[in-house]
Amino acid sequence: LGGLVLVAVDGDLIPVQAFTSTDPGEGKKKLVVLGTGWGGMSFLKQIDTRQYDVKIISPRNYFVFTPLLPSVTNGTVEARSIAEPVRRMLSSTGKQVDFYESECVNIDAVNKKLLCRDASNVRVKGKEDFEVDYDYLIVAVGAMSNTFGTEGVKEYCHFLKELEDAEKIRESVVDCFETACLPHLSDEERKRMLSFVIVGGGPTGVEFAAELYDLVSEDLASLYPSVKDLVTVTVIQSGDHILNTFDHRISKFAEEKFQRDGVTVKTNCRVLKVNEKDVLVKEKATGQEVHVPFGMAVWSTGIGTRPVLTKFMKTIGQTDRRVLATDEWLRVKGCKDVWAVGDCATIEQRKVVDDIAYLFEKADIDKSGTLEIEEFQRTMEKARERYPQLEVYLQRQKFRHVVDMVKISPGDAKEKAMHLNVDEFKKSLAQVDKQLKLFPATAQVAAQQGAYLAACFNALPKKDYKPEGPERIRGEGRHRFRQFQYRHMGQFAPLGSEQCGAELPGDWVSIGRSTQWLWYSVYASKQVSWRTRALVLFDWTKRLFFGRDSSR
Ligand code: FAD
Ligand code: MG
Ligand code: MG
Ligand code: MG
Ligand code: MG
Structure with missing residues (x-):
């Protein structure tokens, strides 16, 4: 039965050694993790460093709590409050792990070598690049914003993916307001300056639009009274509805709220091109093309592949794909000893x-x-x-x-x-x-995959490793792993003005102010350290009393 990975042992349908066993004759195997995001850090938190020689490689030496990234764009939460240094996270677990602040630029799966490049501004000349060997590789590099090849996006739009993006947006919004107040501008220029365009009506785009509306109505309106009536916020969405991955009740509520607030939602529209001062939009139904002027535009339409993976995928025969294909044990197809988790990967499930x-x-x-x-x-x-x-x-x-x-x-x-x-x-x-359903590109999936993979690696037998306590019961020495199974815990859609939509397990939908409080408590509890939890709570409280900071 060619390629089948099932055997019957004790009458069970289970995989044959989803993982090859570590060779007891050798020292620790070299395990390299690429990325310090949700997938990578969740793996590192669980992995047993007594069994593996672990290295992490990432161009940034901190973890970002991405669900609060939209709150950074309007200053509700400070950037530093949602970033936790990787070295701090590792030392608090007492783990022996090497961290290299660098970007992996090439994966050679045949010789098991990575080419890495110093990612910082302080470099030793002629020593920017170095090689790292691995026995096992975990790819958790996440994804980039996808422009779908649209002209002008990279030059004129903001993305909302990294911490710096959020900070730049915050600065840019305030900048637009200050510029609009300059005396020598025409009314039309003032209007354009205060036109904010968001391309993409998914959870990130909608949340950003909501946060922006809050900033303008709650804080900036009183500080910039002369121009406050000129502000427009426009969301451009290619589908029929915004938030179309959510329950239709949430999607409808969001559309109605935006309508009440005066946030324009343009559905069934495609952006053809971005110019310096406007976006060219085509209405699908009529075929009409219109220019929407902007002072600031944010592009948030989905995710694309990082260059290092595009190159890697070619070498392992996974061409013309957007993400790495893995099997249900998260092993990358087409090569050996490489696993992938999170946004950079997708599981190709087996068909019955x-x-x-x-x-x-x-x-x-x-x-x-x-x-x-x-x-x-x-x-x-x-x-x-x-x-x-x-x-x-x-x-x-x-x-x-x-x-x-x-x-x-x-x-x-x-x-x-x-x-x-x-x-x-x-x-x-x-x-x-x-x-069969694809798992969504969310922190939830990435974190669960990281934890799953670490548990599998930890359970591999090792000669000089004697598990104690509960680990022993979990199956020492057995080469039997269940495939990855995802548990969906629900999702939130913050809609601004202390309103929030939530889909909870068991098809339960809740919308409104109380849901916003649920949101606060869930995200406070999900913080990765007491330090960031304290900082986030402090930021929320600060905003309540003093409003948001409007300095650039
Ligand atoms: P990431 O977390 O993106 O981590 C990738 C890591 O790889 C980074 O550390 C990066 O620096 C590093 N890296 C990049 N290139 C290289 C390289 N060449 N070599 C080595 N390292 C590299 N999900 C939810 O579940 N709930 C939410 O509310 C939510 N809100 C979001 C809001 C925003 C604004 C955004 C952008 C995302 C949100 N997400 C949310 C999605 C979630 O952030 C992602 O699904 C999650 O981060 C994926 O984890 P990951 O580990 O695959 O990638
Ligand atoms: Mg029979
Ligand atoms: Mg990661
Ligand atoms: Mg350096
Ligand atoms: Mg994925």
Whole structure:
């Protein structure tokens, strides 16, 4: 059964050694992690450095709590409050880890070598580049903003991805207001200066628009009374609705709130080009092209590949892709000993249909060539873990046939009459693969993947490593790992004016002020250290009493 990674051990459907064992004859294996974002740091927090010689490589020596990045753009939270130094995070865990502040510019998976470049401004001439060897590589470099090749975006738009981006936006907003107040400007120029355009109606774009509206209405309006009525905020979205990955109630609430606030939402519009002073927008329905002038524009339309990965993907036969393809154990396809987590990777889940023959053979215990109900039932139960799409399918009960069959209790009169041959079996499962879903590019997914991978690495057997306590129970010496399973904990959409939408587990939607308080408490509790938690709480309190700081 070519390429199949399943075997039956103790009657379980489990992967054959998803990880190769560390060679007990050698010293610690060299494990290199690229990136100090959500994926990388969550891995590092969990990894057992007694078992591996761990190195981290990243062009920035701090972790950023990205969910609060939009709050930095208007000064609700200070930039430094959501950044935690990597070395501080590591030393607080007492781990032995080397950190190199540099950017990986080439991955050579054949010779297991990385080429790295000093990322700082202080460099030793002629010594900018250096090589690092690895035995195992964890790629967690995240993604970049995607311009989709649109002309002028890089030159004239702000992105909102890094901490510096948020700080630049904050400075730029205030700058626009100050410039608009200069005496020698025409009314039209003043208006343009105070026109803020956001391209992209996803969670980041919408949250930024909301934060900007709050800044203008709560703080700047009173400080710049002469120009406050000239301010316009425009969100340009290519789809039918903003926040279209959220429940429609949240999306509708957001649109209505923006309408009340006077934030213009242009849906079904595509940006063709960005000029120095305006964006050229095409309305999809009419084909009409209009110029929308701006003083400041923010581009937030999705994610693209980092150059180092584009190059790497070519060498491992993953061309024309936006992100690295991995299997369900997060191993990068097309090379050995490389794993990838977070925004830079996507899991290509296995299709049930590909394994039909194998599944059937395993299920048909008595080798009769047909499946009796009991055999079928047992197989479905075991296969659930391996093929999560099956789980969803059985849960939703859309597939009456399977459900009915599974539900029939043994001994039922119908049972004896029920037989499936291979073709019928295939037909009955044909719909299941449609349930496959890609995981979203979120901090939640990246962090869970990092933690999962570290747990797998920690559980690998090692000669001179004696796990104690709970670790022992977790499965010392077993080469058996479940594939990565994602647990969605819900998502928030802050909409400004102390209003927030939330989707919580169990299809529960909540919108309004109380949800905003939930948001405050969740994000305070999710801070990575007591230091950043204290700073964020302090910033929120400060804003409550003194408003936001409007100095550039
Ligand atoms: P990142 O966290 O981006 O980390 C990538 C790391 O790799 C960085 O440290 C970077 O410096 C480093 N790196 C880059 N290039 C190289 C290289 N060549 N060599 C070595 N290192 C490199 N998600 C949520 O779940 N909830 C939210 O509320 C939320 N809000 C967001 C708001 C904003 C404004 C943004 C931009 C994102 C938000 N996200 C949110 C998404 C979330 O931030 C990402 O999904 C998450 O950061 C992905 O983690 P990652 O580890 O893959 O990448
Ligand atoms: Mg990371
Ligand atoms: Mg340096
Ligand atoms: Mg991903
Ligand atoms: Mg049989």
